[in-house]
Amino acid sequence: MSVFTPVSEAVLSQWLQNYAIGRLTELKGISAGVQNSNFFVTTTLGRYVLTLFEGIGRAELPYYLHLMAHLARHGLPVPAPIANRDNEYLGTLEDKPAALVVRLSGASVMAPDDAHCMRVGAMLAGLHLAGQSYGRRQPNPRGQEWRQATALRVLPHLPAIERELLEREMQYQAGIDTALLPAGAIHADLFRDNVLWDGGIIGGVIDFYFAGHDTLLFDVAVTLNDWCSHEDGALDAVRCRAFLDAYHAERPFTPHERACWPAMLRAAALRFWLSRAEDFHLPREGEMVLVKNPDEYRDILRQRIAFAPSLPAV
Incomplete structure (x- = not known):
């Protein structure tokens, strides 16, 4: 996860009006990873991860988002995607395909036993x-x-x-x-x-x-x-x-x-x-x-x- 495409708080606040997750209170870029632009998003109702897809075709993205929803329904600890008011997981932000998922708790362990x-x-x-x-x-x-x-x-x-x-x-x-x-x-x-x-x-x-x-x-x-x-x-x-x-x-x-x-x-x-x-x-x-x-x-x-x-x- 990297930031190739910056997103401002003003632009994101406007975009979030098509979601029922409250108002934006914090936006922070995520530096880990190498493929997409990723951000931590906090609103008045919860914590989420926003992804702008940089190198994945829009037609391919429903596979990933619906897979995550499928696995979450089966009880796996997977970040469930958030549907907008049009009942769609996938939107467009800064001319890029974009999606929100639930931000899960915990931290990575880099020295596992x-x-x-x-x-x-x-x-x-x-x-x-x-x-x-x-x-x-x-x-x-x-x-x-x-x-x-x-x-x-x-x-x-x-x-x-x-x-x-x-x-x-x-x-x-x-x-x-x-x-x-x-x-x-x-x-x-x-x-x-x-x-x-x-x-x-x-x-x-x-x-x-x-x-x-x-x-x-x-x-x-x-x-x-x-x-x-x-x-x-x-x-x-x-x-x-x-x-x-x-x-x-x-x-x-x-x-x-x-x-x-x-x-x-x-x-x-x-x-x-x-x-x-x-x-x-x-x-x-x-x-x-x-x-x-x-x-x-x-x-x-x-x-x-x-x-x-x-x-x-x-």
């Missing part, structure tokens, strides 16, 4: 199970086609040793058959900063704007790569086991998932190396923009090529 990983594993399984009944379908926006196109864009900007690594990995991933893997709605970006903790429980799961229909195992790999890694990219065995066992207890892994697991860990690492490399080498202009170091996920990819933990027994 095995207990945190256990709860995240169980929560992710619940999200996948609830998502099976979600009627809309939209491909993962950072899926295989995006990875192929992005690799071509960033390759000329990489040093020779990284170009070789990327070309080898793209060739390897092209040979992986995921057709028999369970699929459904996935979060696809469940990093530590996208989970809010209220004491020892999960108070919120946020930032669904990379969600899409893809293999559930890819989502497991994305989440494990962040929650269970040391700073050098190596995996913490205790946190891995806590996370995977808790997920498996809610949604057991299949034999096909066990076979594809090492490849999915690598695909998940590749996805974030590519997105960060693109942001680093081909940045967008913005008022307040956070660009993350791509080297972290380059190193995680190297670690996953060398070693992958096993999934729990079926």
